[in-house]
Amino acid sequence: MVSGEQAKILLKQGATLLDARSLKILHWERLKDATFISWQDFSRPNPPDRGKLLSDDQVLTQKLQAIGIFSHKPVIVYIDPKTGWGEEGRIVWMLRSLGHSQAVWVDGGYAALVKAGLTLENSLKPTQPPKGDFQVKRRPDWEINRSEIKNHLNHQNLVIIDSREPREYAGETPYGEQRGGHIPEAIHLYYKDWLDENGMLLPRQVILDQLAEKGITPEKEIVSYCTGGVRSAWLTSVLVDLGFSAKNYPGSMWEWSASPPEDYPLLKLN
Structure with missing residues (x-):
């Protein structure tokens, strides 16, 4: 985990920012340059494997590259922890287990980042991040x-x-x-x-x-x-x-x- 202030420093150094708040709730304000991410997009939807990560590493690689995940850049994930379900932890766990060693989530989430002075924008228009280069390499220790x-x-x-x-x-x-x-x-x-x-x-x-x-x-x-x-x-x-x-x-x-x-x-x- 990182604090809001630590996240701000990482972002100034080029880190990728992911908004993992539930898409069932409209967020009229979001942090500038944040890309929406949903844990369900990377998980199997149907029983008996519901909840498990997708089994095809190539598909996972393509999905992660599409939202701007780079091997050499830290990834910062946030939600609103008072209303969330731990989605930021799920995304960080997923990235770590797929081989990304610099994935972290923000203690205090959205509010902590706002308090740290990150720029807000009133837009639900999807962010178009540059295509990443991350390649999935699973780690069994997670x-x-x-x-x-x-x-x-x-x-x-x-x-x-x-x-x-x-x-x-x-x-x-x-x-x-x-x-x-x-x-x-x-x-x-x-x-x-x-x-x-x-x-x-x-x-x-x-x-x-x-x-x-x-x-x-x-x-x-x-x-x-x-x-x-x-x-x-x-x-x-x-x-x-x-x-x-x-x-x-x-x-x-x-x-x-x-x-x-x-x-x-x-x-x-x-």
Whole structure:
């Protein structure tokens, strides 16, 4: 992550700016030279693979080049964290897992960048960025799949974090899951509990103390999941920034809940 002021410096040095706010909400004001991006454009839309990244690296490369992603330029992603779903974390996780090592998101999002003095424009006309040169080279250290989680259940060094709302962890299915509940041994940690009322990340030590209280320490291997790998991608990016070894499960509950219950169990709270 970077602050609004740090992002401003990177932009002056030529960084690419991406607006990952939901396209379902019209944003009459946006930051000058920001290019809209939607995580869905890079993800598989249909069950049972809904939420996973597109499998064709050439297609991903073409899509990323079309929005101006360069191998040598930092990429800065923002949303409005008070109304978002962690989309900025999903985009950064995606770029990092596809081989871009300079992707970051802005703590405090849109408001932090406005406060830092970035120029606003009243236009919904799409930005036409120059074609980038980024080539996808996947990195396995950012992602884990369903079988790997199943094979490591009850492993002493593995921590599974459920980053969804409390009602989802308990067993409700508000977002199209086939079954309700949580993966056995999963610790509940709603991702927005790490944000203050202004959408800013809580102080580093506060988060580390919360994790330690749950038995989550830096020597552990951490896997995060949610419904479709968006909120959990955000959580993963924070954990990695804090120095933890963390991976995102992009298929998350959309995939796990659609799998045979005898092989991929879920637990509900009474």
